[in-house]
Amino acid sequence: MSAQREMKEKNPWHTPVTIIITVIGVIAIVALVTVAVVQNRPLPQKYKYGIVLDAGSSHTALYIYEWPAEKDNNTGRVEQKHSCKVDGPGISSYASAPLKAGQSLRECMQKAEKWVPSKRHHETPLYLGATAGMRLLNMVDSVASEDVFQAVKEALQKFPFSYQGARILSGQEEGAFGWVTVNYLDERLKQGLETTGALDLGGASTQISFVSDNYDGSESPNNSVNFRLYGNDYNLYTHSFLCYGKDQAHRLKLAHQTQSGPNAVADPCSHPGYNATKKYSVLYDSPCVSDRKPQGAPATFHHTGTGNLQQCQEVVRNVFNFTDCKYSHCSFNGVFQPILQGGFGAFSAYYFVMDFLNLTDTTVPLEAVKEQLKAYCATPWDQIVQQHPKAKLKYLAEYCFSGTYILSLLTEGYNFTSVTYSDIKFIEKIKGSDAGWTLGYMLNLTNMIPAEAPDFPPLPHAGYVSIVTIIAVLIFILFLFSLRPLWPRCSKQQQIV
Numbered sequence: 001m002s003a004q005r006e007m008k009e010k011n012p013w014h015t016p017v018t019i020i021i022t023v024i025g026v027i028a029i030v031a032l033v034t035v036a037v038v039q040n041r042p043l044p045q046k047y048k049y050g051i052v053l054d055a056g057s058s059h060t061a062l063y064i065y066e067w068p069a070e071k072d073n074n075t076g077r078v079e080q081k082h083s084c085k086v087d088g089p090g091i092s093s094y095a096s097a098p099l100k101a102g103q104s105l106r107e108c109m110q111k112a113e114k115w116v117p118s119k120r121h122h123e124t125p126l127y128l129g130a131t132a133g134m135r136l137l138n139m140v141d142s143v144a145s146e147d148v149f150q151a152v153k154e155a156l157q158k159f160p161f162s163y164q165g166a167r168i169l170s171g172q173e174e175g176a177f178g179w180v181t182v183n184y185l186d187e188r189l190k191q192g193l194e195t196t197g198a199l200d201l202g203g204a205s206t207q208i209s210f211v212s213d214n215y216d217g218s219e220s221p222n223n224s225v226n227f228r229l230y231g232n233d234y235n236l237y238t239h240s241f242l243c244y245g246k247d248q249a250h251r252l253k254l255a256h257q258t259q260s261g262p263n264a265v266a267d268p269c270s271h272p273g274y275n276a277t278k279k280y281s282v283l284y285d286s287p288c289v290s291d292r293k294p295q296g297a298p299a300t301f302h303h304t305g306t307g308n309l310q311q312c313q314e315v316v317r318n319v320f321n322f323t324d325c326k327y328s329h330c331s332f333n334g335v336f337q338p339i340l341q342g343g344f345g346a347f348s349a350y351y352f353v354m355d356f357l358n359l360t361d362t363t364v365p366l367e368a369v370k371e372q373l374k375a376y377c378a379t380p381w382d383q384i385v386q387q388h389p390k391a392k393l394k395y396l397a398e399y400c401f402s403g404t405y406i407l408s409l410l411t412e413g414y415n416f417t418s419v420t421y422s423d424i425k426f427i428e429k430i431k432g433s434d435a436g437w438t439l440g441y442m443l444n445l446t447n448m449i450p451a452e453a454p455d456f457p458p459l460p461h462a463g464y465v466s467i468v469t470i471i472a473v474l475i476f477i478l479f480l481f482s483l484r485p486l487w488p489r490c491s492k493q494q495q496i497v
């Protein structure tokens with residue numbers, strides 16, 4: 001007993017001061033870690049929204065984007081949350097009944113009202129951008145184009161969102177914002193990586209946009225767009241070919257085939273057995289072809305198919321002009337194009353068509369792709385209809401042409417070779433968001449891509465908690481060491497002895 005008491009007296013750990021200091025130290029550390037874990041817990045995520053309507057030549061689509069509300073400088077990732085395809089044709093088709101253009105948007109707008117939380121409605125920007133269909137209507141009838149916009153504006157303003165305007169995008173904007181979208185979604189801009197080119201095929205126009213070391217904007221400055229994004233400067237080459245979307249290109253091709261106003265056209269780009277009667281007035285009702293209307297042609301012509309890829313390629317080639325080029329390099333129609341560089345994302349109708357034809361895999365050699373297309377074009381029309389009972393006949397009748405046109409545009413128009421063809425990726429979406437100009441347009445108008453790289457992001461919650469815990473444990477160990485002079489000098493055994 002006395003030996004035990006002696007040991008207790010000699011052991012400084014048992015003095016009241018050290019016990020109190022140790023207890024306070026432990027409480028302090030527990031409090032510090034508790035504050036780190038509890039107080040710094042991320043708040044439940046709140047989101048902001050933006051709505052963009054893409055008023056294309058063939059249809060209108062509505063996209064809803066969402067991003068975290070509390071990120072400083074709007075640097076949070078913007079994602080597409082919902083999309084809605086408007087029933088009916090593009091707004092340019094309502095030139096003679098503009099009110100219907102506005103009415104056509106109602107259903108998708110009502111859905112948008114449900115998708116966006118009501119307390120966010122008033123602060124949600126709403127944009128409508130129209131592309132080549134309205135560009136063409138504006139060229140032939142600017143009053144009708146204004147009337148359509150007026151009707152659309154009135155319809156959109158009835159909804160509780162923050163309406164930011166409806167306008168026609170220039171071809172250059174359409175190309176450049178498509179490029180921004182693709183590179184934003186791939187996170188190439190934020191990370192300063194080499195960018196991907198953008199190939200967009202619509203119904204009435206087509207765009208090509210890419211960054212090339214050979215292009216600084218001095219040759220053909222009209223094709224140059226400069227961006228400063230996340231601290232990097234980009235000199236983008238972009239060109240939009242009006243009338244070279246797949247629907248207008250189809251008209252260009254038919255206009256070429258009906259130059260002398262025959263009453264029958266045997267078309268190698270249509271399937272054998274295909275047979276339709278078409279009106280000359282409808283075919284030539286577009287500024288892309290109206291000046292070529294043959295004189296004294298009958299009212300209608302019979303459009304039949306022969307399904308021959310090689311001949312189809314020859315007919316398609318006629319829609320391009322490869323003769324004039326006053327620049328160092330051209331694509332077609334005398335338009336400057338620098339040397340192709342890097343990977344390309346091909347979206348919109350590029351994807352719809354190549355996906356339908358099962359030709360999205362660009363690692364398949366170009367020659368094999370053509371063989372597959374050749375067999376498809378040669379398939380009799382009734383067989384095609386039977387194999388695709390759900391497909392729209394209008395689309396179905398044109399996939400042979402569309403596939404041939406896409407290959408011709410890419411290889412003969414833009415100069416992709418059988419080697420560089422594999423640099424193209426046919427894409428519909430990137431990480432859940434549709435590839436297209438709409439996201440880039442909204443990011444630009446809401447200043448959501450900063451010109452300079454944002455400051456180093458603060459630590460995530462888990463990182464913060466771990467660091468505080470490590471520091472607390474280290475302080476505790478230091479504290480124990482600081483009490484070293486009070487540590488017992490001898491081992492227990494020695495003390496007993």
Ligand SMILES: O=c1ccn([C@@H]2O[C@H](COP(=O)(O)OP(=O)(O)O)[C@@H](O)[C@H]2O)c(=O)[nH]1
Pocket residue numbers: 055056057058059090131132133201202203204205245246247348349352353395
């Ligand atoms: O499932 C589909 C949906 C659309 N399209 C075509 O894709 C093009 C899209 O054109 P849009 O109206 O969007 O574009 P714009 O001409 O305004 O650029 C049109 O030729 C449509 O016919 C298609 O081939 N398959």
